[in-house]
Amino acid sequence: MEKPYEWANGAELEEHSRRKHKILREYFFQYITVRCQLPQQERFRLAVIDGFAGGGRYKCGTSGSPLIFVEELKRAIDAVNTQRAAQGLGLIEIECLLVLNDFSRDAIERLKVNLAPLQTDIQSTTPRLHVRVEYMNDPFEGAYPKIKRALEQGRYRNVLFNLDQCGHKHVERATLVDIMRSYSSVEIFYTFAIEALISFLKKADPIKLADQLRPFGLQSTDLSALEGAMSKNTWLGAAERLVFDAFRSCAPYVSPFSINNPGGWRYWMIHFANVVRARQVYNNVLHDNASAQAHFGRSGLNMLSYDPSHEDGALYLFDVSGREGARTQLLTDIPRLISEAGDVIRVGEFYEGIYNATPAHTDDVHQALIDNPDIQVITPTGGERRSAKAIDAGDILKLKDQKSFFPMFFDAGKKT
Template sequence: MVEKPYAWADGAKLEEHSKSKHKILREYFFDYLAVRCRRPQQERFRLSIVDGFAGGGRYSCGTPGSPLIFIEELKRASESVNAQRAAEGLALIEIECLLILNDASKAAVELLKSNVAPMQADIAASCPKLHVRAEYLNETFEAAYPKIKGLLEQGKYKSVLFNLDQCGHTHVERSTILDIINSYPSAEIFYTFVISSLIAFLRKDQPLRLQQQLLPLGVSANNLSALEGLMGRKDWLGAAEKIVFEAFHLYAPFVSPFSINNPDGWRYWFVHFARSYRARQVYNNILHKNATMQAHFGRSGLNMLSYDPRQAEGMLYLFDDPGRATAKEQLLSDIPRVISEAGDAMSMTEFYESIYNLTPAHADDIHSAIIENPDLEVITPAGGGRRKANTIGAGDIVKLRNQKSFFPLFFEAGSIGKK
């Protein structure tokens, strides 16, 4: 599948799948800033945003592209956070952001500059606690990456968000994804690609593994033309999600492998890489606020990729209310098993870190399933008990009340032959 790059100078058309990406990106970035500026003692937050395929800034319909979305949400979040802090009697927080905007098209970069400049002027005049500096590069992303690293290292940025929204084929090396995640203490990546380009890469790089992954669909790794007719099927989504996760799960501690829910089939993938469970938690919650925009096929509890198309019928999870109801049912039995595998108790931080790479569930549903489960209790740092789901904190302990039914099987096996 070959896609033409956007002709920004002539007026780029905004596609439906891009609308979905932009809405999720906008809402996630606002929440990201709200979370990162939450500490009462904090008076300054520094971050850098790298848009590797920035484009011209606005589509032919006038809708903003990702660079302008970032700037709009920076201003909105700065005003919102500081209004809340002022109401609470806290010191206002300064936000300093370095925008690194790259595009291989010189015409796109020049157009982008003209779209960004008035927004920077508006911020300088109306939002004194927000400081936005823009650096522009005009190269392919891989050629620009060493310069991007140099700018980030020069500014000693630790919080870095990359938006890598490619057009069509894979223009980002997987080794670069790994380098980004490993280079910055708080790094996140939004990574867009067409699934056919990943399949083509794996056919050359890992043909036997790909053959095993496609076997349940009756597709040969040597003849992938049949995939075009399968991309609208639910079992294709389940198989593709496993392929995506297995291809990328070693590149970051937390990988969100969900496809954009497109009417013409699951071919566009919007993957989120993060170093912390908190980022994945916020991302899952944003997907539920935007139900039906991304899709998952399989289980909706704590083992989302355990679905086997050869053994059972899976479920299409669209982050909507029916999906959440099913997730809740599975969480009620899945969570005690996770605790049992650790012994009989875990800190909530340990619990989050163990589950968030393998669940699409909303945090509220996870917390409710814990509180409502008669086999579980949540203990506060002071030794008290939690009674409400919305009061559970990362410093709490989740514990089995009665673990008899959850003992590992090896305890029973060890007793065989004893009198």
């Protein structure tokens, strides 16, 4: 199952890798531009750790993740400073520590060769971008203590880990938890093969695994029995819940979506974040890359509540049809959520409560708030929002007195 890349002779780029690299590229660009928005800002410092860096460029010439990070740093700082200059603001400088680790010595040597031209180009064309590259040649778990010391010594607060492993066993769950708890602003992209996770869960807790798969008519006793199910929607629904359950305690926001590969849902790319804004941006990037990742279940605010006995699940590919279904469900789900809080909730608190349980685009959530006949969006000064684009985290969501949806409960003493 774990097939190491032959970087010395040129590694083949598989379709699931192509899809996850496109998401990684676009999210990283958004990450930089979002973090460089303050008008008073003069400098942004970050560290990027690629734990399974590979050789940097595939046989077909396509960039791997280390080169993607450098290319997008250059593109982002150019875009940010062009906009700042147009607004009459001072230009910004970016300092990035790029730690590139791989167990393969061939991969690291090839990576040094492939990255050198980009480093030279930045030095000559982008003087406000400072990239320091550190190479390591260890198993990730062996490298992590050294990486952590380097980040502590450099006092890096903004940290992004890319952990694109073969299989599942090369990154311990305890390490994921430690990463997410060690830095004030940290995110992880974590990739693995679902077969490897199921093999691990079979040994760790076979009874729980069997219970999780049984409602979907799936068996955990033989992995080969799942082979024919991996391209079916019911399998995706079961596996997504299993993945979320395995990792939800690692971070406040866990995105448990599978890479939508023609060969079936075998590879998972999870995004871990500590702040809701990161999950919002990630969801939006997935919608910009429709069909790159997949979800099966509900598309409103309770995405993992799919019940196979009711057959109410649907395939959500972050595309136009998926968004239409999400808008319909949001119109019902949002007032119910507000009513669970009483009748009022701050928008920021609302975000924090929903983004681990929805694949929806931010624009669709905002439009559902404006279009919903049962909700008022009230500004901090007491006015009412009329535009979805103007909604702010400091606004208040309030249920109207006359509600069109069925109440969650009523006085038990009343006769109906």
